[in-house]
Amino acid sequence: MKNLESLKAWQELSSHVKELKNTTIKQLFVDNKRFSKYSFKVENIMLDFSKNIMEEKTFSLLMALAKEANLPAKIEGMFGGEKINWTEKRSVLHTAIRNFESKPLVVDGKDVMSDILTVRKQMHSFVESVRSGEWKGVTGNRIRHIVNIGIGGSDLGPRMVCNALKNYANDKLNNHVCDVHFVSNVDGTDITETLKSLDPQETLFMVASKTFTTQETMMNAKSARAWLVSALGKDAVSKHFVAMTTNIEAANSFGIESKNCFGFWDFVGGRYSLWSAIGLSVACYIGNNNFEQFLKGAHAMDLHFKNAPLEKNMPVVLGLLGVLYNNFFDADSHAVLPYDQYLELFPSYLQQGDMESNGKSVDFDGNEIAYQTGPIIWGRHGTDGQHAFYQLIHQGTKLIPADFIGVKESLNKIGDHHQVLLSHFLAQTEALAFGKERSVVEAELKKEGKSAGEISALAPHKVFKGNRPTNTIILDKLTPYSLGQLIALYEHKIFVQGVIWRVNSFDQWGVELGKVLAKTILEELKEKKTGNHDASTSGLIKYLLD
Ligand code: G6Q
Numbered sequence: 001m002k003n004l005e006s007l008k009a010w011q012e013l014s015s016h017v018k019e020l021k022n023t024t025i026k027q028l029f030v031d032n033k034r035f036s037k038y039s040f041k042v043e044n045i046m047l048d049f050s051k052n053i054m055e056e057k058t059f060s061l062l063m064a065l066a067k068e069a070n071l072p073a074k075i076e077g078m079f080g081g082e083k084i085n086w087t088e089k090r091s092v093l094h095t096a097i098r099n100f101e102s103k104p105l106v107v108d109g110k111d112v113m114s115d116i117l118t119v120r121k122q123m124h125s126f127v128e129s130v131r132s133g134e135w136k137g138v139t140g141n142r143i144r145h146i147v148n149i150g151i152g153g154s155d156l157g158p159r160m161v162c163n164a165l166k167n168y169a170n171d172k173l174n175n176h177v178c179d180v181h182f183v184s185n186v187d188g189t190d191i192t193e194t195l196k197s198l199d200p201q202e203t204l205f206m207v208a209s210k211t212f213t214t215q216e217t218m219m220n221a222k223s224a225r226a227w228l229v230s231a232l233g234k235d236a237v238s239k240h241f242v243a244m245t246t247n248i249e250a251a252n253s254f255g256i257e258s259k260n261c262f263g264f265w266d267f268v269g270g271r272y273s274l275w276s277a278i279g280l281s282v283a284c285y286i287g288n289n290n291f292e293q294f295l296k297g298a299h300a301m302d303l304h305f306k307n308a309p310l311e312k313n314m315p316v317v318l319g320l321l322g323v324l325y326n327n328f329f330d331a332d333s334h335a336v337l338p339y340d341q342y343l344e345l346f347p348s349y350l351q352q353g354d355m356e357s358n359g360k361s362v363d364f365d366g367n368e369i370a371y372q373t374g375p376i377i378w379g380r381h382g383t384d385g386q387h388a389f390y391q392l393i394h395q396g397t398k399l400i401p402a403d404f405i406g407v408k409e410s411l412n413k414i415g416d417h418h419q420v421l422l423s424h425f426l427a428q429t430e431a432l433a434f435g436k437e438r439s440v441v442e443a444e445l446k447k448e449g450k451s452a453g454e455i456s457a458l459a460p461h462k463v464f465k466g467n468r469p470t471n472t473i474i475l476d477k478l479t480p481y482s483l484g485q486l487i488a489l490y491e492h493k494i495f496v497q498g499v500i501w502r503v504n505s506f507d508q509w510g511v512e513l514g515k516v517l518a519k520t521i522l523e524e525l526k527e528k529k530t531g532n533h534d535a536s537t538s539g540l541i542k543y544l545l546d
Helices: 008-020 056-068 071-080 112-132 156-164 188-196 215-232 234-240 248-254 277-286 288-307 314-328 346-358 390-395 417-434 438-447 452-462 480-501 509-527 535-545
Strands: 039-042 045-048 145-149 179-183 203-208 241-245 261-263 333-339 376-378 402-409 470-477
Touching: 008 056, 008 314, 039 288, 045 314, 045 480, 056 071, 056 314, 056 480, 071 288, 071 480, 112 261, 112 277, 112 288, 145 188, 145 215, 145 277, 156 179, 156 277, 156 346, 156 480, 179 188, 179 277, 188 215, 203 215, 203 234, 203 277, 215 234, 215 241, 234 241, 241 248, 241 277, 248 261, 261 277, 277 288, 288 314, 288 480, 314 333, 314 480, 333 346, 333 417, 346 376, 346 480, 390 417, 402 417, 417 470, 438 452, 470 480, 509 535
Parallel strands: 145 179, 145 203, 203 241, 241 261, 333 376, 333 402, 402 470
Antiparallel strands: 039 045, 045 470
């Protein structure tokens, strides 16, 4: 197989971008059809990608790159259950767990859809019994608090979604049926602070762990069990603990009965598992109907990704634009800026989704990669981000492509809040793209009555060069369905980029080494020994032990 940099489209892009760098977004907007050319809708999500440093030729070369990289066949392969996670010999089927077509999907001679539907039903009746109050704690109380204990993929997704869908967690009386809490960090403060306000009689722990061996999760689960047992006795465990795991045996040994274990499978990667049993806390919080809508939204995006032509395929377009800046404009990072308070955790969720997937430096064939792969993902919800780091995006020396995500209709209509929020949402991408020229700055300063000396001293500081690329993504409204679409959109964007960069987006070997070294250090800390390390690590161990 040819390497990426020897592909025709890659080489053409490379020489084309040299010329493109002399063009600005402002110049490109001389074409007054640019918005209609470079924006489209998928159901209730609109993407405007016109404010990019991209000519028609750039766009067609990006599409050619996708074809030359065999993207359409790779998409088919993922949906069809091919073992595209080849370092772990696994299919990648998070799309199957949100599939609502009644067709079998055979993997290794087995129809995975029937297992998926069995767990979906099990989750459904469990959620019903918790939310109706039929599920009782050991003292006969109903459950008012759910504590999800998990980390990484078993935490970030459900945590972000519960936060984003708070508005859908209420019953008819406008009360939360049950509240949800998340404990992830091995730092004892996390569990201690969470449990402080909870009544064990009304608390249900959900141990979310694919492997049921993760140190942080097991430690937190054991501390939670000790807390519960000290208040309500040993028999309470079966009524106050459930597990979401592929390792039912380990959950049983912990004291959780099989009927209270919700299974999933190796073909669901941790950071893609929120649609599976790992989403149980979400389903309990927002109810079955909303959870089903959430899955259906993701499924709709799956169908779009699978069937839409590349040019009108939202994950494909976003993915390729990311490649353009990452590989041809030397952009190291990509900002995700949601203008909706409910999406405040979206950037940190996406950090794992993207960086753990594409933060790789070895290709399909095990060769060291010479080009850039996954960017640094970061961001914060607007307008808070504006008052924090936007200065650097506007006037710093780094090119930071950004996605602005907003909603047309607010879920909280108070006075003019939403209009003000939208005004900032729109103004920022306008300012980033078009900037403010020196002549305009000088004219303004003159009008303010500044002297010639003052004008020439101040003007350079007030100039905005512009030409900062952005995508604008607008949801009609934040609903379980549209959130499902949005998350799936980014999941597929990550996949597209992984295909172009020729990396396995579905393994995460890079998190292993630190875990292994920590085991040795833990023993040393317990035995008060400095062990055999480099001078710095030994010095630090000694410092902490003294
Ligand atoms: C995600 C990773 C990782 C994983 C956690 C928790 O893709 O695999 O973040 O989700 O390490 O693992 P367990 O669910 O097995 O506890």
